[in-house]
Amino acid sequence: MTIDRAVLMFAGFVTLAGITLAYLLNPWWILLSVLAGLNMIQAAFTGFCPAAILFKRLGLKPGSAFR
Known part of the structure; x- marks a missing residue:
């Protein structure tokens, strides 16, 4: 599963x-x-998402939206 x-x-x-x-x-x-x-909505404009940061720290592979 990817971060996205x-x-x-x-x-x-x-x-x-x-x-x-x-x-x-x-x-x-x-x-x-x-x-x-x-x-x-704010993540769509800024690319900042706290959940994406958490999932990245948990070791999920990056996707195309959140790296």
């Missing part, structure tokens, strides 16, 4: 977790999904 795919998988998981928690527990959990979306 791991970041996409993690972002999808965080988004779905936020929606699920908002539905089951408290509507304020929707902010988790909002933060994940905002992070994806």
Whole structure:
């Protein structure tokens, strides 16, 4: 698995977790999904993604978006 795919998988998981928690527990959990979306937008413009840095340190192979 490359860093790019791991970041996409993690972002999808965080988004779905936020929606699920908002539905089951408290509507304020929707902010988790909002933060994940905002992070994806800023990463598209800047190339900086904290999750990509973490996955790189864990030894995943670089992809074309995050090196």
